[in-house]
Amino acid sequence: xxxxxxxxxxxxxxISRMAPGDPVSxxxxxxxxxxxxxxxxxxxxxxxxxGLDKPVHVQYATWLWRVVRLDFGDSIKHHRExxxxxxxxxxxxxxxxxxxxxxxxxxxxxxxxxSAVGRKKFxxxxxxxxxxxxxxxxSMWVGQMLIGYLCGPPINWFPPAGLSxxxxxxxxxxxxxxxxxxxxxxxxxxxxxxxxxxxTKQVRAGMLDNLRADYVRTARAKGLSNWAVIFRxxxxxxxxxxxxxxxxLLPAMFGGSVIxxxxxxxxxxxxxxxxxxxxxxxxxxxxxxxxxxxxxxxGLLLADIAYAIVDPRISFESAE
Amino acid sequence: xxxxxxxxxFFIFLFLxxxxxxxxxxxxxxxxxxxxxxxxxxRLSSAGSVRVAQESQESKQADLPGKxxxxxxxxxxxxxxxxxxxxxxxxxxENSIEARDIYAxxxxxxxxxxxxxxxxxxxxxxxxxxxxxSEEKLEITVVLxxxxxxxxxxxxxxxxxxxxxxxxxxxxxxxxxxxxxxxNVRQVVKVDDRTVKFILKELYWQTVESVGVFxxxxxxxxxxxxxxxxxxxxxxxxxxxxxxxxxxDVGQQVVLRxxxxxxxxKPKLNRLVFKFISNSSAALQALRSHDIDTLxxxxxxxxxxxxxxxxxxxxxxxSYWRPSHGYSYIGWNQAREFFKDRGVRLAMTHAIxxxxxxxxxxxxxxxxxxxxxxxxxxxxxxxxxxxxxxxEKAKQLLDEAGWRDTDGDGIRxxxxxxxxxxxxxxxGNETYERIIKMLKDDTAKIGVDMIPDPVEWSxxxxxxxxxxxxxxxxxxxxxxxxxPYQLFHSSQIQRRGNNYVGFNxxxxxxxxxxxxxxxxPEKRYELYHRLHQIIHEEQPYTFLVTRPTYTLLDKRFENxxxxxxxxxxxxxxxxxxxxxxx
Numbered sequence: 001x002x003x004x005x006x007x008x009x010x011x012x013x014x015i016s017r018m019a020p021g022d023p024v025s026x027x028x029x030x031x032x033x034x035x036x037x038x039x040x041x042x043x044x045x046x047x048x049x050x051g052l053d054k055p056v057h058v059q060y061a062t063w064l065w066r067v068v069r070l071d072f073g074d075s076i077k078h079h080r081e082x083x084x085x086x087x088x089x090x091x092x093x094x095x096x097x098x099x100x101x102x103x104x105x106x107x108x109x110x111x112x113x114x115s116a117v118g119r120k121k122f123x124x125x126x127x128x129x130x131x132x133x134x135x136x137x138x139s140m141w142v143g144q145m146l147i148g149y150l151c152g153p154p155i156n157w158f159p160p161a162g163l164s165x166x167x168x169x170x171x172x173x174x175x176x177x178x179x180x181x182x183x184x185x186x187x188x189x190x191x192x193x194x195x196x197x198x199x200t201k202q203v204r205a206g207m208l209d210n211l212r213a214d215y216v217r218t219a220r221a222k223g224l225s226n227w228a229v230i231f232r233x234x235x236x237x238x239x240x241x242x243x244x245x246x247x248x249l250l251p252a253m254f255g256g257s258v259i260x261x262x263x264x265x266x267x268x269x270x271x272x273x274x275x276x277x278x279x280x281x282x283x284x285x286x287x288x289x290x291x292x293x294x295x296x297x298x299g300l301l302l303a304d305i306a307y308a309i310v311d312p313r314i315s316f317e318s319a320e
Numbered sequence: 321x322x323x324x325x326x327x328x329x330f331f332i333f334l335f336l337x338x339x340x341x342x343x344x345x346x347x348x349x350x351x352x353x354x355x356x357x358x359x360x361x362x363r364l365s366s367a368g369s370v371r372v373a374q375e376s377q378e379s380k381q382a383d384l385p386g387k388x389x390x391x392x393x394x395x396x397x398x399x400x401x402x403x404x405x406x407x408x409x410x411x412x413x414e415n416s417i418e419a420r421d422i423y424a425x426x427x428x429x430x431x432x433x434x435x436x437x438x439x440x441x442x443x444x445x446x447x448x449x450x451x452x453x454s455e456e457k458l459e460i461t462v463v464l465x466x467x468x469x470x471x472x473x474x475x476x477x478x479x480x481x482x483x484x485x486x487x488x489x490x491x492x493x494x495x496x497x498x499x500x501x502x503x504n505v506r507q508v509v510k511v512d513d514r515t516v517k518f519i520l521k522e523l524y525w526q527t528v529e530s531v532g533v534f535x536x537x538x539x540x541x542x543x544x545x546x547x548x549x550x551x552x553x554x555x556x557x558x559x560x561x562x563x564x565x566x567x568x569d570v571g572q573q574v575v576l577r578x579x580x581x582x583x584x585x586k587p588k589l590n591r592l593v594f595k596f597i598s599n600s601s602a603a604l605q606a607l608r609s610h611d612i613d614t615l616x617x618x619x620x621x622x623x624x625x626x627x628x629x630x631x632x633x634x635x636x637x638x639s640y641w642r643p644s645h646g647y648s649y650i651g652w653n654q655a656r657e658f659f660k661d662r663g664v665r666l667a668m669t670h671a672i673x674x675x676x677x678x679x680x681x682x683x684x685x686x687x688x689x690x691x692x693x694x695x696x697x698x699x700x701x702x703x704x705x706x707x708x709x710x711x712e713k714a715k716q717l718l719d720e721a722g723w724r725d726t727d728g729d730g731i732r733x734x735x736x737x738x739x740x741x742x743x744x745x746x747x748g749n750e751t752y753e754r755i756i757k758m759l760k761d762d763t764a765k766i767g768v769d770m771i772p773d774p775v776e777w778s779x780x781x782x783x784x785x786x787x788x789x790x791x792x793x794x795x796x797x798x799x800x801x802x803x804p805y806q807l808f809h810s811s812q813i814q815r816r817g818n819n820y821v822g823f824n825x826x827x828x829x830x831x832x833x834x835x836x837x838x839x840x841p842e843k844r845y846e847l848y849h850r851l852h853q854i855i856h857e858e859q860p861y862t863f864l865v866t867r868p869t870y871t872l873l874d875k876r877f878e879n880x881x882x883x884x885x886x887x888x889x890x891x892x893x894x895x896x897x898x899x900x901x902x
Binding site for chain 2: 025043156159160265
């Protein structure tokens with residue numbers, strides 16, 4: 001796991017430094033309207049201040065040594081610790097993603113089971129076409145359309161931006177919660193609708209494989225009821241691929257969605273990462289990438305452990 | 321089997337049908353815009369010119385200058401910022417327009433501020449009482465007002481001015497940009513508690529302005545032992561202004577509340593809320609549903625809404641000129657074979673259809689720019705007329721410069737070099753995108769092959785700095801009066817200076833040097849008029865266009881006036897019966 005993580009950081013570090021431009025020139029921009037001599041001095045001072053005047057491998061070593069001590073350094077743009085920036089934005093991204101995650105699973109699993117059981121019947125066909133349709137709509141466009149038609153007069157059902165109303169602070173807890181949820185509806189719609197298709201297909205395919213398997217036939221032959229066969233036998237086995245997907249979703253939850261966050265003016269991890277890349281804020285880019293990489297690896301590990309729990313055939317105890 | 325296929329076909333049809341419905345929905349918007357465009361063009365041709373009529377603003381009470389603003393107290397102003405500031409530290413280099421919108425004049429006050437009713441630089445006292453400039457001694461003496469205090473009651477004194485200056489000049493403090501404006505100040509000395517002297521290195525008119533608009537920070541709040549501590553201080557701005565910082569909900573908003581302990585003329589609005597909305601159409605919807613009170617729309621949005629009677633019942637649609645918009649331009653890199661010849665640059669200007677940019681892209685609201693100064697300012701020579709759009713003239717100029725199509729491939733050439741160049745511009749900007757498409761067509765007509773080259777902003781900057789571009793389209797922000805020295809003086813060609821295009825003209829150089837030392841405004845304007853003429857003749861840039869500022873504002877606000885330098889919400893109020901927030 002550690003060599004992989006190291007590899008990830010080296011690649012990200014190299015790419016970020018190879019990209020043209022640097023944070024100092026960008027911050028100074030063209031609009032500094034500075035005398036040329038003065039600008040050159042200022043540039044040099046700031047490069048030194050951020051340690052950007054040293055050779056790249058030295059910069060990497062310095063960075064790595066700090067990270068080993070769990071210090072991700074300061075953001076060049078924000079003058080704050082990277083970890084603070086992440087702490088500030090992570091809750092927003094997590095709220096959005098956990099809710100959509102739960103919704104996707106809550107809808108897709110029953111949907112997949114129903115499709116598989118009623119294979120090639122109306123519900124199966126209808127749902128797969130509908131989900132495919134949803135899946136093929138670009139979220140950027142859907143977001144703009146939702147804002148254009150559902151927010152603002154004459155319909156005015158949802159707020160077009162932000163996370164709370166102007167008067168939110170004067171509200172008691174439950175009205176406040178309602179207000180927050182009301183603001184979250186549209187972003188969550190955009191985050192979820194495309195996920196249904198993929199996961200439903202996975203569940204359906206897994207179920208079909210298992211429903212055809214011999215042990216299911218045996219179970220039926222034993223005289224078990226149809227639903228008992230489906231849930232106790234087929235479903236438990238077909239959940240395995242779904243767990244793998246869950247593992248890959250973990251870093252996505254951390255990373256956030258640049259597009260959705262931008263459209264709905266939600267300042268989460270996606271925007272932070274995006275902004276850091278465009279402003280060449282190296283420490284933030286590295287911080288986000290390292291943590292996302294780490295979570296990815298943790299996700300995979302968790303998936304392995306989960307396999308063992310769900311699948312009785314897999315065990316971590318050494319075979320004797 | 322047939323039955324099932326039928327079902328699939330049905331859904332596919334349903335899907336296609338839905339797609340068509342969505343398509344139609346998204347086209348409705350475009351259509352509406354198009355209709356409005358035609359209406360406006362009709363009106364343009366009948367009326368001759370469009371200068372948007374300002375809303376009638378009869379204020380119900382007479383404005384008593386100096387004493388108090390008119391109207392009832394109460395209510396909030398909720399406005400929108402497209403981006404979230406990284407810091408509200410007033411002297412940090414990361415300071416942005418958004419940050420200034422929030423703290424400048426509201427929380428942190430300058431010594432003087434511009435007279436909003438004068439279209440030049442005329443400073444009116446804020447914290448200072450008077451300012452005296454001694455040309456012989458190279459000194460500016462500023463006397464502070466008598467009874468002034470910060471929001472916590474601590475008096476504003478000369479020590480605060482000196483503290484702010486010294487902090488800014490501390491090389492460890494990240495204030496490079498600002499330092500540049502005060503580079504010409506050798507020292508600031510305290511004369512007494514209310515008097516400070518700025519001692520200058522040399523005479524330079526802009527230093528006088530910079531000293532005038534100098535923001536004063538409270539020393540007892542901002543003082544630090546380690547500069548890093550100061551750099552990291554990003555929130556909780558404090559000062560002497562009419563508003564106090566209340567809170568910053570990261571990712572959402574900054575809230576200011578009225579300073580009831582303010583030393584001066586108290587504004588009427590209780591709170592200022594700055595919401596961060598990154599999506600402009602979402603911001604507009606928020607305005608329409610009265611979640612926010614004001615925003616500055618794009619030309620297209622403004623164009624649509626200012627013709628929407630229903631919308632105008634609830635909102636003011638203001639359009640006014642102010643310097644900060646700046647201008648867009650195309651810079652010709654004179655280190656390139658094509659553009660070192662003045663005739664070629666002039667030909668390019670003649671080949672650019674600037675009237676069409678104003679008419680189609682700016683919906684008739686914009687203006688063609690001829691020089692680097694604010695078009696309604698005093699530095700700009702009003703007698704200079706823009707070069708016309710004239711393809712025949714352009715062809716003739718290129719012929720004269722020796723660029724002819726000798727090999728019959730439709731592209732002019734000279735000494736075997738075909739006239740083919742890249743026009744670089746920052747990617748992702750729809751306006752540039754559209755301007756450059758028009759340009760490509762027109763240059764093709766005069767036998768010049770222009771290749772559009774959109775580049776990411778950081779790469780764009782890098783190329784400009786290293787001079788590795790043929791031509792570049794970009795823009796400069798504006799101020800009431802600006803010093804073109806950084807852009808066009810030959811000393812700024814070297815070392816990544818801002819003279820990207822390599823403009824080198826001895827007369828222009830000497831005028832710019834002389835103008836910097838001329839404190840008398842009338843004499844200085846004369847010099848700048850001459851410079852404007854030279855730049856117009858030489859065309860180091862093809863100056864494109866500028867546009868007015870648009871503001872949409874909820875009609876519950878009253879006493880909304882459009883000054884020569886823009887609008888000022890400190891004077892607005894909402895009558896008691898219309899107040900929305902408690």
